[in-house]
Amino acid sequence: MGSSLLDSCRFGLLAVVLIATACAEGTESPPVADGGTGTGGSSGSTGGVTSTGGTTSTGGTTSTGGTTSTGGTTSTGGTTSTGGDDTGSGGDMGSGGDDMGSGGTPQPMVDCDVDNPCPGGDTCCNDVCIDTSADTANCGACGTTCAGGEECCNGACTDTTSDADHCFGCGMACAGGESCCDSTCINPASNAQNCGGCGMACAGGEACCDSTCRDVQSDVNRCGSCNNSCAGGELCCTGFCADPTVNGNHCGGCGMSCGGSEDCCSSSCRDVVSGVSDCGGCGISCAGGEVCNQGSCCPPLDGGACQGCGLIDDNCGGKVDCGLCADGATCDAHEDCVSGNCNNNVCISCVDGLQNGGEWRVDCGGGGCPGCPAGAECRENAHCANGCNCGLAGLSCLLGGTGSCR
Numbered sequence: 114m115g116s117s118l119l120d121s122c123r124f125g126l127l128a129v130v131l132i133a134t135a136c137a138e139g140t141e142s143p144p145v146a147d148g149g150t151g152t153g154g155s156s157g158s159t160g161g162v163t164s165t166g167g168t169t170s171t172g173g174t175t176s177t178g179g180t181t182s183t184g185g186t187t188s189t190g191g192t193t194s195t196g197g198d199d200t201g202s203g204g205d206m207g208s209g210g211d212d213m214g215s216g217g218t219p220q221p222m223v224d225c226d227v228d229n230p231c232p233g234g235d236t237c238c239n240d241v242c243i244d245t246s247a248d249t250a251n252c253g254a255c256g257t258t259c260a261g262g263e264e265c266c267n268g269a270c271t272d273t274t275s276d277a278d279h280c281f282g283c284g285m286a287c288a289g290g291e292s293c294c295d296s297t298c299i300n301p302a303s304n305a306q307n308c309g310g311c312g313m314a315c316a317g318g319e320a321c322c323d324s325t326c327r328d329v330q331s332d333v334n335r336c337g338s339c340n341n342s343c344a345g346g347e348l349c350c351t352g353f354c355a356d357p358t359v360n361g362n363h364c365g366g367c368g369m370s371c372g373g374s375e376d377c378c379s380s381s382c383r384d385v386v387s388g389v390s391d392c393g394g395c396g397i398s399c400a401g402g403e404v405c406n407q408g409s410c411c412p413p414l415d416g417g418a419c420q421g422c423g424l425i426d427d428n429c430g431g432k433v434d435c436g437l438c439a440d441g442a443t444c445d446a447h448e449d450c451v452s453g454n455c456n457n458n459v460c461i462s463c464v465d466g467l468q469n470g471g472e473w474r475v476d477c478g479g480g481g482c483p484g485c486p487a488g489a490e491c492r493e494n495a496h497c498a499n500g501c502n503c504g505l506a507g508l509s510c511l512l513g514g515t516g517s518c519r
Contacts, residue, residue, distance in 0.1 A: 247283070275311065303339070331367070359395075404429070423449030440465060447481075456481040487512035 224241050225231045231242035238245075238255035245251050245268055250258050252265035259270035266273075266283035273279050273296060278286045280293035287298035294311035301307055301324055306314045308321035315326035322329075322339035329335050329352055334342050336349035343354035350367035357363055357380050362370050364377035371382035378385075378395035385391045385408055390398050392405035399410035411429030423444055424432035437451045438444050440462045447453050450460035454470075461470025463482035471480030473496045478485040484498035485491065489510045491501035497510030 440470070454481045485510050 225237035231237050235242040236245045238251050243251045247265050249265045252259050252270050253268035259265055263270045264273050264283055266279045271279045275293050277293045280287050280298050281296040287293055291298045292301045294307045299307050301309055303321050305321045308315050308326050309324035315321055318330045319326045320329045322335055327335045329337055331349050333349045336343050336354050337352040343349055347354045348357050348367055350363045355363040357365050359377050361377045364371050364382050365380040371377050374384055374386040375382040376385045376395055378391055383391040387405050389405045392399050392410050393408035399405050403410045406429040422436050422438035425435050438449050438460045439451055440460050442460045443458055444450050444455035444460045447455045452462040454461050456470050461480050463476045468475045472482050473479040474485050478496040485496055487510050491497045491510045494500045499511045502511050
């Protein structure tokens with residue numbers, strides 16, 4: 114009796130395990146001998162208990178769409194009672210209707226999954242539809258994140274400060290041959306701040322010519338600008354082409370200037386005002402014995418030397434300085450005389466202590482000399498520095514005021 118009861122318990126426990134497994138998988142349980150089956154919903158669980166070696170009684174109640182409980186006691190080789198105090202609850206083994214999965218747990222709503230693909234070419238990333246062609250957090254593929262400052266352009270992380278196809282923004286392409294420097298399209302062949310590449314700046318006085326910095330202040334092939342070439346033999350001086358053989362500002366070389374009376378002749382500065390080899394211009398030579406005066410060739414002076422003193426006619430329409438004339442010498446102007454006083458074509462001195470050269474009194478009162486001082490004898494106002502008072506005895510020059518003589 115004891116062995117039969119133990120075997121019945123074992124078979125009963127096996128049946129319960131099989132029933133629980135069938136409920137978890139949402140399938141029907143295998144058929145049982147002489148047992149009752151309870152249906153628990155559309156995917157119902159199997160109720161009832163199978164006993165071995167005796168009479169099988171079905172206990173418990175089957176509920177639809179909910180919980181199946183199995184009650185009663187099964188005995189082996191004896192009498193089976195139905196109902197009674199041994200009826201227990203079978204737990205949550207039923208199916209919860211058409212909207213519930215196995216086990217009865219509700220599923221969360223999502224934007225997309227395997228069965229619900231994204232529309233319009235978007236990609237499902239973490240149950241969310243993403244445009245991976247423009248999303249910096251999912252650029253080209255889910256989870257691909259662009260670096261700081263980059264944009265997602267056509268599914269690729271792009272630095273829009275330097276990408277010529279996306280300069281300053283996606284799709285903003287530079288023209289052919291241009292580069293993107295600091296979000297700006299530039300021509301590296303001519304841009305002095307980015308010559309040959311971004312950030313490659315030319316120095317002061319240089320220009321960007323064919324992607325290379327050139328000194329346009331001195332380069333004869335690019336003088337003043339990239340496309341200006343000097344002629345053969347010319348120099349490039351401060352951005353201008355110059356012929357050093359004739360240019361007075363760059364005679365023989367840049368910056369070599371000739372003087373005011375000079376011209377640049379065959380790369381040398383020449384005196385064209387008085388030089389007999391270049392009189393009036395380069396290569397103009399005076400004849401033998403001639404002189405060059407103010408750029409003109411003239412015959413020599415009589416006798417070949419100065420005759421007399423002062424400025425003498427040089428036979429060229431000018432004067433030759435033959436030195437200052439002493440007092441008493443013939444003169445034409447004050448500048449001919451040592452004394453600086455030419456009176457009636459005679460040089461006189463007003464400080465020699467002599468009455469000469471038209472002076473009224475010694476060194477005063479005439480002949481180009483100053484008027485005589487107060488108290489000096491006079492006959493007219495011109496004799497005195499301050500006029501002559503003819504109304505007084507002695508006819509003397511006044512200390513001040515206006516003389517009365519005429």
